[in-house]
Amino acid sequence: MRKRIIQLAYIILGGALTINVLPVLWRVMGVQNDLWLNNVVVNFLSGGLISFIISVPTWRYVDNGIREIENFLNRQSPLMLLVGSLGTLIGLALAVFITAPLQRMDSVLMSSVIPVLIMLLFGYLGFRLGTTRIDEWRNLIPSLNNMSRLTKIRGHKKDDDEAAEAGEENYHHYKILDTNILIDGRILDIVKTGFIEGTLLVPNFVLYELQYLADKGEEIKRVRGRRGLDVLNELREQTLIPLEMWEGDYKNIKEVDEKLIQLAKDLDGALVTNDFNLNKVTQFQSVKVLNLNALAGALRPSIKVGDHLTVTLVKNGTERQQAVAYLDDGTMVVVEDGRDKLQQKVNVEVTSALQTDAGRMIFAKLV
Numbered sequence: 001m002r003k004r005i006i007q008l009a010y011i012i013l014g015g016a017l018t019i020n021v022l023p024v025l026w027r028v029m030g031v032q033n034d035l036w037l038n039n040v041v042v043n044f045l046s047g048g049l050i051s052f053i054i055s056v057p058t059w060r061y062v063d064n065g066i067r068e069i070e071n072f073l074n075r076q077s078p079l080m081l082l083v084g085s086l087g088t089l090i091g092l093a094l095a096v097f098i099t100a101p102l103q104r105m106d107s108v109l110m111s112s113v114i115p116v117l118i119m120l121l122f123g124y125l126g127f128r129l130g131t132t133r134i135d136e137w138r139n140l141i142p143s144l145n146n147m148s149r150l151t152k153i154r155g156h157k158k159d160d161d162e163a164a165e166a167g168e169e170n171y172h173h174y175k176i177l178d179t180n181i182l183i184d185g186r187i188l189d190i191v192k193t194g195f196i197e198g199t200l201l202v203p204n205f206v207l208y209e210l211q212y213l214a215d216k217g218e219e220i221k222r223v224r225g226r227r228g229l230d231v232l233n234e235l236r237e238q239t240l241i242p243l244e245m246w247e248g249d250y251k252n253i254k255e256v257d258e259k260l261i262q263l264a265k266d267l268d269g270a271l272v273t274n275d276f277n278l279n280k281v282t283q284f285q286s287v288k289v290l291n292l293n294a295l296a297g298a299l300r301p302s303i304k305v306g307d308h309l310t311v312t313l314v315k316n317g318t319e320r321q322q323a324v325a326y327l328d329d330g331t332m333v334v335v336e337d338g339r340d341k342l343q344q345k346v347n348v349e350v351t352s353a354l355q356t357d358a359g360r361m362i363f364a365k366l367v
Helices: 002-029 040-075 078-099 108-131 134-140 160-165 179-184 186-193 204-214 219-237 256-267 276-282 292-299
Strands: 150-154 174-177 199-203 243-246 270-273 288-291 308-316 323-326 332-336 345-356 359-366
Touching (some): 078 108, 179 186, 179 204, 179 270, 186 292, 204 256, 256 270, 276 288, 308 332, 332 345
Parallel strands (some): 332 359
Antiparallel strands (some): 308 345, 323 332
């Protein structure tokens, strides 16, 4: 389909060009009065045929150029496109106003060539003046201030407006990821299951924090930072849910957690985290939070007092004679009087369980 459209454009452009050029050639060749040869239909068909022949080997180059322009425009923010278009239109309008007297002159150079050059120059200047002062335009158009900083990496926005109109007030299109959730890595597995809807959003200041950790001198922090960057790269490659970057920053806010809360308010997004303290703070900020630790706790099998478990004691507990084991899902099991059986597999009976936002802890005794 694209090929046919491009070839049609070739034909129309070639025909329009020959309507103006061929009469001059016929006049030079002495066939000016031959109505069978020198007429609009013959001139147009001649140019269209020549252009069609030229389009056969060259249409792919035009198609590739159009695709590059489409990709470039898709990477730009809505505000950038809006301001650039308005600047270009204003520049062209000024050029038409300035060159109007020149178009009445008999000279081809003054009536055609120079006006075209002036229009190209003013259109370019209008685009540049608009896009190079984008920060000032953001301040003038607050409603686009935050949305214009979004950079789509992959995917398409779904019918979120229709969902909102249907009364789904609890739906939040943007799921904002914090630093800890990327380092944790479980978000990748959850995305692969298809349970998260909308669009994942990673702010630039979160990316910078990961890069800072990855460059730190301490080995533990370097490993955590690199893991977060690896998880982000894997999220870029998956295709189940769109991923976008937010290129802005809140320079008047120093803490990353406070920036995340403010961004969630501005975009009406949900904050995805496993940070216990951040989860507590957001409860007073009217911000929707998706806590992966709470989700993991809800999906764990129910363990009741009196249940019997088989665990391996791996380290000493904080209290005297206590030993610590872990279930397959990472739940900590504190076993009384188990210090003498470290690195052994033992049978225990559950005496109590403590559930918190940070996770679950089980207390047991040897059987």
